[in-house]
């Protein structure tokens with residue numbers, strides 16, 4: 239008798255695993271991690287307080303959930319912790335998009351959404367989110383898709399990545415309303431919101447059909463610790479908690495977040511300074527390249543329109559040759575000819591601007 243073959247999930251076989259690249263030898267301005275000298279000092283202070291017993295014991299999550307709930311103006315039953323937002327996205331796809339049978343995602347879509355949807359075999363309807371050149375935001379295509387679709391998960395990032403552009407809170411509320419009329423769950427990824435003082439969690443009280451993803455990777459300088467929070471109405475969070483994503487949230491991450499939470503004033507000063515560095519850098523680059531255009535990012539990265547299609551990738555290549563890693567956006571829907579550069583400290587950014595002046 240022929241041996242029976244064990245069945246793998248077909249959709250998973252089409253996915254590919256790739257190790258994260260090691261870019262420690264270059265100035266990495268592509269991953270948008272926090273790179274600010276005050277943040278390094280802050281993390282040093284916080285790390286010095288982490289205790290052996292924090293690490294050798296299983297983590298206790300409730301105080302951190304309470305704290306993040308308080309900081310975001312919601313109750314503790316409105317928050318679930320995850321080991322980074324990629325895990326939050328995986329949970330949302332598993333718990334909500336897969337049973338709905340559809341994910342509607344506004345372009346540019348964060349890769350994790352399409353990756354986890356493909357892994358689970360969930361179809362994705364992508365709607366244009368940027369129009370014109372240089373790109374500006376436009377939610378019309380999203381509204382059309384939402385109005386025409388049966389209940390689905392609708393995903394958007396605000397401020398957008400890689401544009402850095404913001405949909406105003408009032409318009410997000412309108413989208414939440416439209417989502418409610420059509421039975422959708424609207425997921426708002428606010429990974430970059432802290433850098434411009436934006437927050438969506440105030441909408442949760444009025445819109446039980448929204449979920450807010452908040453990564454601590456960038457704003458709290460914890461990319462390596464892997465920590466994010468998901469906020470939503472208690473009934474949705476009660477459902478999502480059953481995926482037990484908190485079981486992958488380490489005691490180290492919890493201890494670091496607690497330490498940082500007692501120094502929020504220092505974090506806020508860093509967010510303000512990152513925005514100032516971005517503005518200074520943008521001004522310097524545009525003085526050297528008067529035909530280039532600032533797309534208008536409010537995040538911890540600058541996004542510039544630098545010319546026709548292919549120019550973004552050309553600039554990426556030149557900067558790479560000078561040990562600087564950035565992201566040319568020619569392959570990103572609506573962002574041909576654009577370049578995204580995440581911020582590091584002032585001296586580094588002056589060096590980057592000098593290379594851009596002399597070589598591009």
Ligand SMILES: Cc1ncc(COP(=O)(O)O)c(C=O)c1O
Pocket residue numbers: 269270321322323324325348395399427429453454455461465466
């Ligand atoms: C749109 C968006 N969301 C979330 C994240 C952060 O993901 P994580 O919390 O897994 O570090 C990123 C990081 O690149 C991002 O660009």
